Amino acid sequence: MFVILGRVLSSLGVLVAVSIVLFTLVHAIPVSPARVVLGGDASEEDIAEFERDNGLDRPVIVQYLSWAGGVMKGDLGRSLIDNTVIAVTISQTLPVTLELVLWSFCLALVIAVPLGVLSAYHEDRWIDHLARVVATLGVSIPTFWLGLMLIAWGAVGLGWFPAGGYVPWSAGAKPHLLSMTLPSVSLGLYYVAIISRMTRSSVGDVLMADHVRVSRAMGLSRGRILIYVLRNALSPVVTVAAMSFGYMFGWALIVEQVFTIPGMSRALLNAIFRRDYLVIVNVVLVITAMFLVANLIADLLYRWLDPRTAR
């Protein structure tokens, strides 16, 4: 129990450290958001006034503390550029990104784990070669290009899927799922590669362990042995899967750009190009938090799967 508490605390510590670094970083940039809001020909006085109104002339540490104090109370602040409430922006866009990531993650797991197990069981047969080709290609193909090619094939060529855009659940389950298919596939392929490779090597190692040989000698059924094998082999797979889940948020943004899905990418890209400090910091923190939570869950699963690591 204390171990878990310690892990939660250290994750929070990482989050705070990340926020401090980010905050310092975006404030170290010479171009002020005032320039973006007021335009290129604004006078020095106008810029100074804008910075005073928005508290940008205060020392960075004071700005950080006042922002962090707001976050404690659930107030993430407002955009410097268009004065929208950042918490609202995030609560509107995060669910979309989260759904995309979840679909891709499920897709990756559903394909990768059986593929990895099969290729470990049938080493050097055609299924193993196929898995290796998928794994090597999957890490080499750029996600955004795969998305475009899927549009060219599945939307323009065959006309089965929409070429982009996001259809909400309220418009019906089928159109919604169709609109999520191509984005999920293009985001998921990379992780099919990574997770299947991990599954293969981990299952391959366990298959050579003594207890599997003994189980075979005792004449246990293949299904029963498979359960024992999976139970022992899944721990590293869970770790890799959790890290993948975290990384997916980063790459989901580029997939959203390709398919014009209204997730967090547009908010973040706009904020970056317009030097909207607070939005950048908040969005990146949300993504980092997702990554940390995924790793925490993996840690818990790990203990449950393999009580030896709990000590």
Next chain:
Amino acid sequence: MSEVVVPRLAGADRAVSRPRADWLFRFGCLIVMLSLVLMVIGPWIAPYDVGRPTDFILEPPPALRDVPRLLWLSITNAPREPVYWFGTDSAGLDIFSRVIAAPRADVAIALGANLVSLTLGSLLGLAAGVARPWIGALIMRTSDLVQAFPVFITGMILVTLAGRSIGTIILTLALLYTPIYVRLTRSEVLTQRQRGFVDAARALGRREAWIALTHVLPNAMAPALIQFSVTIGFAILMTAGLSFVGAGVRPPTPEWGLMIAAGADQIVQGEWWPSLFPGLAISITVFGYAAFGNGLERRHAA
């Protein structure tokens, strides 16, 4: 683990000898060399000027069945219509020329970034392994912190805010990849510094820093050097991704990610070629670097 000696199962030493893998390794070598050659001479051997539009806008590539005839014509230098092997894009630029000129941006950035992070990472990793414990802890915690940031998004932010030049992209990628090398070198340093030759050098009265740099570091570089090839592949993907979202190299530089982005609008109209070929170039190059790195790893393990 067990006291009883059991014969190892068939395939236990599967990583060591496999002719297939060797073919992949050779393919990887070929691609790595090709990309490096194109990085140097690519823009000079391109058949058309990479910056000057031709007279044909969105000209499709020649049909597959015409390719042998056209190849023969161009080899024999016979008079013929101009050929755009990969077609032309919406600005009328020849895509083939730009695809082979792009390694000057993509491969050079990836290589530069990895050289910086290899140097920095291996020195920091060495320091983390041999210096006082608090210095080691400081270096490792800093690496943890850098790795907690989402890679692609952090890259996007840093490059945009620091100005989209090749130099800032190289430095940003170098910063993001340094922790990988720190970790690899440190763990190898921890095993190497226990070896006899270190004690021997110490017995000769050498200074600790000198021993670390000349005896420990060269012996601890292997994992980092193997990772080097694979990470160059990542860096190429990242460079192209950054320019795809508009946070990387500026147009009109010939660069694969920019070319894919420029062709993205035409995809819906059924004009697939402006995006297809640069993406294939990225995939093949990254595949080559990965295959090369995996081959090196297998050889090192054997």
